[in-house]
Amino acid sequence: MLKARSACLVAALWLGGALLPGVAHADAFSGLSSARPDETAATVSALAGSGAPQAGAVLQALGERHLFTTPDGGLYIRHGEACIDARTGQPVAVVPDGLKPIRLNNRIRTALAGAQAEMGLIAPQADIRLKAADALYGRHDPAMLLALDHALSVEKDRTVRTRLMQARAATILAQPPGQGAQDARLEAVRSLAAAGGLEARGILAGVARSDAEALPVRHAAQAAVSSIDWHLRAWGVLQNAFYGLSYGSVLLLAATGLAITFGVMGVINMAHGEMMMIGAYVTWMVQQGIRATIPALEPVAILVAIPVAFAVCGALGVLIERGLIRFLYGRPLETLLATWGLSLILQQAVRSIFGPTNIAVQTPAWLSGSVAVGGMDITLNRLAILVFAGLVLGGLMLVLRRTPLGLQMRAVTQNRRMAALMGIRTPRVDALAFGLGAGLAGLAGVAVSQIDNVSPNLGQSYIIDSFMVVVFGGVGNLWGTLAAAMALGMGGKVLEPTIGAVSAKIAILVLVILYIQRHPRGMFPVRGRGVES
Template sequence: MKPIFFRHYVCLMAIGLLLLPGLVLSDENLSQDTLTAAMSKLNAAYMTERSAAIEQLAAAQEPRAIVILQALLEGHLFNLIAENKLVIGAEIEAGYKLSDAKNGQDLGIVAREATQKINLNNALRVSLRKTLGRLELNASEVKVRIHAVQAIAKDIDPEGLVLLHAQLSTEKDRSVQDEIKLVLGLEQLNSTDKPQRLAALALLKDHASPAVVNRLNALQEKDATGQFVETDADVRNSAKTALININSKLRVYAAIETVFFGLSLGAVLVLAAIGLAITFGVMGVINMAHGELMMLGAYTTYVMQQLLPDYLGLALLLSIPAAFMISALVGILIERGIIRFLYGRPLETLLATFGVSLVLQQTVRSIFSPLNRSVASPEWMSGAWQINDFLALTWNRFYILVFCLLVFTLLLQILKRTRLGLEVRAVAQNRNMAKAMGIPTARVDALTFGLGSGIAGVAGVALSQITNVGPNLGQAYIVDSFMVVVFGGVGNLWGTLLAGFSLGIANKLLEPLAGAVLAKILVLVFIILFIQKRPRGLFPQKGRAVEG
């Protein structure tokens, strides 16, 4: 109970201080007091008080206020429970490394439980961003100022306009000036002076942004009676030419985006299928546990991250060889323990590996619980590569695309240039002949299966970055993997690559037109028709009979 009383008491004091604005602004010491008062208010339980505190901090004219607000927005501002004091915390392994919010003094390290985060809701976050934007307009770095202008422009109001006008008259840097002019240009379109509006249009037509496009579109709108809302024909036409210009650019961006989406979906498909292309394509083993080998790879990533919680990126990179080893080992065990007794009996292999997949799933369920595990993405894999206002490519997809091509190249080289690759190809082409030449076929079988399984594990690492890590992870991909291998032609790695990418792109082209559900069906129908036309080298008859 005591801290609450204390809190109320401090709040009362804060309100009392607010009532003396003249004094607060005139005296250096009192300005410090506003800071203290606002800070204790920030610590209060109610969002309304927090909102008032933010405004107070913003008005305090203190450089420290910006630091505090920034920390608040990023979620680094905490209440140190024992001392009821605001602190800024940086996350480290042992807990938080604290510094005093008021003066930046180092306060050492405390456990996570000793602090309580200062929460925000969306409304507060929006207003905080705006407030910070205004404060940062005076920053010395150009980048920060541009960011500030953009933050203000997001939710423009008269107050913001006045600020931007003032800034424009004192601003020295060209890029910041341009940024401000763009925001003001949008505003000028609303004026009544025709030349000014046309000038604004001329400026805007070279600076395509969603806001500009919306504004230009609005100028083309008709009201309910079919009359143009915008009465000035010159302005309308000028806006129209600008729009045509922008729209043609937008179409190009949209096409690039679709191709990228398709390629990245394709990359996931290829990664999932490429291990199968080895075990199924080269060896002819229908391995229904392929998906579960990917799942093991994903869980390896999870375990790796638990072991190295502070080095997410490193953990992810280390997971790649670790996942390869674990999945390859399990793969070899499956091959030695079960599959080798079933060569030449695809139906039994299918059922046996299917049983293995269930065993693996339930094992994971027993060890890690049936709940999904959370695998975090390292900083460099989150967010997007913002090429311009309309085109952004997400980093995680981009890396997975690159990773997929790397794995593919590596695998191709292994098969082409190493002794193992030579032996694998020899056994695949003619087992008896290879045996006669002195190739230990049993060992080659085990290693080949291990290689395919290891690649599945590596694919699991990639999947952990885009989807759930749970016992059902493999199920979602097994059918797609077979589809890609069959479509590409069994036994052909290039075919798998091509099939994955073309299915990905086809899917993404159809999705906006037909919806995700129908797009998937259409792709499947296409594959069925394709198999009818070209059954050779595709899914063998026996396999399909089981599936159907």
């Protein structure tokens, strides 16, 4: 029926074109040259089922505003100086005079979208057919119902077929209630309920509110809306939990370094956040340097930045410890004020060198995009941060448990005086521990550059939460740091949609304070003589 309708329309246009003086071509494309938008829209719709070899190219050129017409009815596709006869697809040596672009209005755009989707349903590639089915699902145009039925009768791909059925269901429910059998509308409601999502919910909500709808259909639609709402809330919680995991991973990277310096040296380093900020800027500098010198390595610039940021921030941490911190041991207030002043100096230095505005760290293509899992999107960059944080934590545990430096750091953490009496050079351990903590903060800066703005104030957004993770988890205990980072990260993100970002921060802080009152050493306190004394 659709083919017959299209053929009749094309024939009518051909006859109309034959009667008009000065029209050189009377065929499936003739109506595109018409001055009447209704005729142009009708021709666009008819082209989808005309079978004309150039129909796809002509419709694409029309959508891209590259389709032109001449006073005698000629059609040409023009890209710059190149000109092609739209009917034959052959290049034209001389650009015709009097070319005028075929203008689009909303009606023509609507017809064009439907025609392209209809043509996509018969494409040999499954991904193109799936894209066309998605477009028809969003349009739910009753005029496309015959095309959907035909596509379903020949479609073999399971994914495309499922989407076509959902598009057909949406199209059936878009019709007035009296134009469809009740059984068909009930089946359409069930199909959209299984599809889920906001768009399906919107269609079903309209059916549920319609007084003209049959009562069984309305009840089924109401039940489907309730089911979709429940699933959307559940998936929303899971989505926020995933965001919380990625945020907790950044906190884990930042807090592990802080736990080492605070646990080994007892130093409250207020400049720790600036090490994160420097790590993020180092990432940007590595990316810019590779882009200018070895562009072929640009996709892996983020991987090159990881050891560079660790080395730069680690070396800077050793310099800070040797040049400032070692003169203030045993004086916690002076240390806090000195490191806070150092953080302001580092912020202003970066602001003077790179400017006060945000800089853009490019996310590589292999970390862009997302993977749909049920009703949530797993973004690849956040997933990579989760994996990266796990690898860093595993490597740090190996260093602490399997290397001489790690054993010495653990000894100093548990009892500094006893470690010194056993021959451990505690000043050297302090310098290396501070450098290791700063290097870990640099790694956190590499990670955060992929999900947050890079600016001189970057570190200030994470320093308080990092201290809270260290205290909540247990000073010097990496398992406690892991548990606290994930608990605080996920707790905040899950609460934010319900009570707001500020209230969520306050609620988390109150809960941490209440917990610390009962367990002053955190969830996983370090045991040792120095601690017990």
